[in-house]
Amino acid sequence: MIVFSGFVDFFAAILINGYRKHAKLFLILSFFVNLMSLSVFKYSSFLADQFENIFEIFSISIQLKDKLPEFTYILPVGISFYTFQSMSYTIDVYRKNLKPTNNVLHFFSYLVMFPQLVAGPIIRAKDFLEQLNRERKVSGIEFWNGIKLIIIGYFQKTVIADNLGVFVDHAFAGVNNQPGLYWWIVMLCFAFQIYFDFSGYSQIARGLAKLMGYHFKMNFNHPYLAISLRDFWNRWHISLSTWFRDFVYIPLGGSKKGRLKSHINMWITMLLSGLWHGANINFILWGGFHAAGLSIERIIKQFFTKSNIKVASFITGALTIIYVLIAWVFFRSTSIEQIGTVLGQMFQLNLNYNFIEENINPLIFLLLAFVAEGSYYFEREVASFKRFKKQYDLEVFQYSLMICAIVFFRGPEQEFIYFQF
Structure with a gap:
């Protein structure tokens, strides 16, 4: 999931920057992929429950939750954090607050930085990508x-x-x-x-x-x-x-x-x-x-x-x-x-x-x-x-x-x- 949504946003940002006339279209694509993955894995069961409750009010018996595939119940690790992190990258590029990186390793280093991947903090690309541009020397x-x-x-x-x-x-x-x-x-x-x-x-x-x-x-x-x-x-x-x-x-x-x-x-x-x-x-x-x-x-x-x-x-x-x-x-x-x-x-x-x-x-x-x-x-x-x-x-x-x-x-x-x- 993280590789799929990551590649979508990596290329979406490059296309947003390169084709400004169609930038909004590529941003919508980024939104669609990220929000759909969140909806399927995190909210599909919740939404099914709410619709079933609404149907019950009108005496309609439909069991939506029973028809959901098993994979929707498996919540990918850190999905809420890396999804928001990845979306902030494409939004900042769209707003011209950030130039997209052409280095896919730098982008994924930003996206899957292991200390904060599972539970944050949610880091911004403009704060972190610059740090990847030079070798880091750690002082005492x-x-x-x-x-x-x-x-x-x-x-x-x-x-x-x-x-x-x-x-x-x-x-x-x-x-x-x-x-x-x-x-x-x-x-x-x-x-x-x-x-x-x-x-x-x-x-x-x-x-x-x-x-x-x-x-x-x-x-x-x-x-x-x-x-x-x-x-x-x-x-x-x-x-x-x-x-x-x-x-x-x-x-x-x-x-x-x-x-x-x-x-x-x-x-x-x-x-x-x-x-x-x-x-x-x-x-x-x-x-x-x-x-x-x-x-x-x-x-x-x-x-x-x-x-x-x-x-x-x-x-x-x-x-x-x-x-x-x-x-x-x-x-x-x-x-x-x-x-x-x-x-x-x-x-x-x-x-x-x-x-x-x-x-x-x-x-x-x-x-x-x-x-x-x-x-x-x-x-x-x-x-x-x-x-x-x-x-x-x-x-x-x-x-x-x-x-x-x-x-x-x-x-x-x-x-x-x-x-x-």
């Missing part, structure tokens, strides 16, 4: 920076995310369920699980690239320190967020065609972003919930000056985290019924603390997640903390502790969450 500092990123990534994934995942999986499997505070703690654990799971993969990918002399842009920028939903999306899965901004939101008109149109464009973008994550209604609801929050935020901000927003940043930050936690319920739940159950229990007044004693181990790792993010915040905001760290050369000690934690405190082995997308 670059090598050390790559090693640090790999250590951070493994620490985030194996120590924090995998240990928190045990508690979250038990909760959503119906083990020891309790209303109220329990579910807020569960969703807080999941928020850090998915963050450190995906950020961990991205850090390892960036570190491996640095060891080879290449640079991938940051994919996560401490999203739970955001002071608004817009700020959150500027920090979360940056490569995907900017992809949808540049290739969906802006082409639709962005915010240039009036407030109402900008809201509609944003809703379309967020719903497609949700659908990208998987062929399931819960992901669409997750995208829609975030779209609703972003719309409300835009409307409210019209009544505040910048100075007022800065003063209220702590309050808006807290409200953002609460909204994001509620949104994660849609993402993590496996059915609409489960979404309703979890949300219903979250908003029941129950301050029973008994579950804390029963789940002390995963909650220790939740505290560790807070410490990990808190240390970054203090290093950024408190000058004396940064000076202290530099004065006593704590970097080697810090990374040594991480390695020890990876060896002795790693959680049960779990697949990266974003492998499924």
Whole structure:
């Protein structure tokens, strides 16, 4: 699949650049091949289910899903990531933001770069193809920076995310369920699980690239320190967020065609972003919930000056985290019924603390997640903390502790969450 779609886009880009009169036709060809492969392998079963539900309303009995060939149920590894990466290449060539490469090995090196192939970050051709034009010499500092990123990534994934995942999986499997505070703690654990799971993969990918002399842009920028939903999306899965901004939101008109149109464009973008994550209604609801929050935020901000927003940043930050936690319920739940159950229990007044004693181990790792993010915040905001760290050369000690934690405190082995997308 990746060879087929890759060759289509490689030649489509050359034809777009060489035959500008017919450029749109070649771009449509690229779109058709990429979106059809996604539709067949990722969304055909989902679409069949939806059509069957519609037919049932009109008392028509048609079993479309049973007639789908078996290969449609096999999801090619990394298809969502390399498809978007390949499409961004032809779009950039069409927009004259990039000249196509005539080196097929360079193109496929960009497309199938192994560290990020399976789960991102989604790299842009204009950022990476230039790096392939000269031999990469890795300095000692670059090598050390790559090693640090790999250590951070493994620490985030194996120590924090995998240990928190045990508690979250038990909760959503119906083990020891309790209303109220329990579910807020569960969703807080999941928020850090998915963050450190995906950020961990991205850090390892960036570190491996640095060891080879290449640079991938940051994919996560401490999203739970955001002071608004817009700020959150500027920090979360940056490569995907900017992809949808540049290739969906802006082409639709962005915010240039009036407030109402900008809201509609944003809703379309967020719903497609949700659908990208998987062929399931819960992901669409997750995208829609975030779209609703972003719309409300835009409307409210019209009544505040910048100075007022800065003063209220702590309050808006807290409200953002609460909204994001509620949104994660849609993402993590496996059915609409489960979404309703979890949300219903979250908003029941129950301050029973008994579950804390029963789940002390995963909650220790939740505290560790807070410490990990808190240390970054203090290093950024408190000058004396940064000076202290530099004065006593704590970097080697810090990374040594991480390695020890990876060896002795790693959680049960779990697949990266974003492998499924």
